[in-house]
Amino acid sequence: xxxxxxxxxxxxxxxxxxxxxxxxxxxxxxxxxxxxxxxxxxxxxxxxxxxxxxxxxxxxxxxxxxxxxxxxxxxxxxxxxxxxxxxxxxxxxxxxxxxxxxxxxxxxxxxxxxxxxxxxxxxxxxxxxxxxxxxxxxxxxxxxxxxxxxxxxxxxxxxxxxxxxxxxxxxxxxxxxxxxxxxxxxxxxx
Amino acid sequence: xxxxxxxxxxxxxxxxxxxxxxxxxxxxxxxxxxxxxxxxxxxxxxxxxxxxxxxxxxxxxxxxxxxxxxxxxxxxxxxxxxxxxxxxxxxxxxxxxxxxxxxxxxxxxxxxxxxxxxxxxxxxxxxxxxxxxxxxxxxxxxxxxxxxxxxxxxxxxxxxxxxxxxxxxxxxxxxxxxxxxxxxxxxxxxxxxxxxxxxxxxxxxxxxxxxxxxxxxxxxxxxxxxxxxxxxxxxxxx
Numbered sequence: 001x002x003x004x005x006x007x008x009x010x011x012x013x014x015x016x017x018x019x020x021x022x023x024x025x026x027x028x029x030x031x032x033x034x035x036x037x038x039x040x041x042x043x044x045x046x047x048x049x050x051x052x053x054x055x056x057x058x059x060x061x062x063x064x065x066x067x068x069x070x071x072x073x074x075x076x077x078x079x080x081x082x083x084x085x086x087x088x089x090x091x092x093x094x095x096x097x098x099x100x101x102x103x104x105x106x107x108x109x110x111x112x113x114x115x116x117x118x119x120x121x122x123x124x125x126x127x128x129x130x131x132x133x134x135x136x137x138x139x140x141x142x143x144x145x146x147x148x149x150x151x152x153x154x155x156x157x158x159x160x161x162x163x164x165x166x167x168x169x170x171x172x173x174x175x176x177x178x179x180x181x182x183x184x185x186x187x188x189x190x
Numbered sequence: 191x192x193x194x195x196x197x198x199x200x201x202x203x204x205x206x207x208x209x210x211x212x213x214x215x216x217x218x219x220x221x222x223x224x225x226x227x228x229x230x231x232x233x234x235x236x237x238x239x240x241x242x243x244x245x246x247x248x249x250x251x252x253x254x255x256x257x258x259x260x261x262x263x264x265x266x267x268x269x270x271x272x273x274x275x276x277x278x279x280x281x282x283x284x285x286x287x288x289x290x291x292x293x294x295x296x297x298x299x300x301x302x303x304x305x306x307x308x309x310x311x312x313x314x315x316x317x318x319x320x321x322x323x324x325x326x327x328x329x330x331x332x333x334x335x336x337x338x339x340x341x342x343x344x345x346x347x348x349x350x351x352x353x354x355x356x357x358x359x360x361x362x363x364x365x366x367x368x369x370x371x372x373x374x375x376x377x378x379x380x381x382x383x384x385x386x387x388x389x390x391x392x393x394x395x396x397x398x399x400x401x402x403x404x405x406x407x408x409x410x411x412x413x414x415x416x417x418x419x420x421x422x423x424x425x426x427x428x
Contacts (some may be wrong), residue, residue: 028259032255035255035258036255039249039250039254039255040247040248040249040250041245041247043247043248043249043250044245044246044247044248045242045245047248048245049207053251054324057250057251057254060250060254061254061257061258061261064255064258065258065261065262068262078232078236079235079236079239083235083236083239083242086239086242087235087239090207090242094207094214095211095214098209098210098211098214099211128240128243130239130240130243131240131241131243131244133240134237134238134240134241149206150241152206152207152208153206153207153238153241153242154241154242154244154245156207157207157208158208158210159208159210162208174203174208177202177203177206177208178199178202178203181199181202181203181206181234182198182199182202184237185198185202185237188237190233190236190237
């Protein structure tokens with residue numbers, strides 16, 4: 001059930017678990033191999049949220065430092081290793097993007113071209129079982145609300161940004177999000 | 191029932207990412223001591239994590255892992271115990287809270303030079319720190335001579351901002367990580383100063399240096415107030 005991200009990210013999901021265990025034992029070679037196996041996935045996640053290469057590079061470094069530091073805390077019962085790592089990456093990226101006035105000495109930081117294919121990630125042919133189930137439940141939402149949830153999760157949009165995008169007041173957005181999420185939870189039944 | 195709903199809604203939005211900075215911080219702190227909130231967050235992470243699966247992978251820039259290794263090693267000597275990493279992160283965070291995200295490219299460059307240095311071990315007294323403007327150009331170059339406790343700073347690609355001054359800072363363990371001013375970087379020329387006399391060379395060697403953009407004449411508060419870059423010293427290449 002939890003193998004979704006794992007399978008998508010690489011063909012050797014079991015290896016990632018094994019690598020993570022070795023990292024927990026302070027094995028530097030395993031840490032390097034773990035980076036090779038997972039960094040493109042996590043960088044994709046981080047860049048989507050931050051949209052800026054300078055911030056994304058820095059955040060990715062901190063994410064792996066955190067992974068090195070916390071590898072002992074990874075509990076296979078709670079999910080796939082890549083999902084655990086992606087959570088660390090998302091949290092770190094979201095903390096960064098929510099920080100007021102992300103600053104740079106220059107006014108025009110390098111902006112990454114992130115394809116504006118959102119929200120259409122649900123058309124992926126090679127969806128895992130978990131993704132298919134989530135996609136069905138997302139499709140049960142009104143289209144705007146489904147898009148809103150996906151945009152927020154994948155591109156890190158804030159309530160304010162969603163409010164602007166959908167031309168609604170922030171409190172309305174909050175109500176919509178909470179209702180949509182509760183509906184998702186009920187649909188997933190987990 | 192209402193409480194339950196609130197906690198679950200809060201957890202859901204935390205995982206979705208739509209809480210603002212202060213709400214995120216509050217939830218992150220609360221989950222440490224509230225088991226039901228923590229469990230609700232974990233459940234939402236599981237529910238929504240398939241969404242991350244469809245995110246297309248993107249190769250990070252080459253050399254990033256070397257920077258990560260350098261950060262881990264830098265935490266304290268060659269040992270990389272968890273405590274030292276926590277300490278490193280706290281130091282990094284302190285700087286970020288004050289100001290800005292520094293370019294990872296700087297770290298890459300430092301590592302390239304640093305690795306070259308490691309091949310030829312020595313006890314240098316000349317160090318440099320590179321404040322990176324972007325992937326290709328350094329904004330400022332700082333040279334420090336620990337023997338004479340002099341530093342010189344050169345403006346490279348940083349542009350003069352009308353009505354603003356660049357200010358140089360040092361943050362050391364001695365000052366509890368609180369940045370202390372080393373003066374203004376007045377123009378594009380080389381500036382050499384003896385301002386490190388108050389510092390132990392060993393402390394300076396491990397210090398974090400920062401350049402912040404301040405109102406003309408420097409920070410009015412004695413602490414960095416504007417966006418900043420930061421860098422650490424590495425032995426000067428021969």
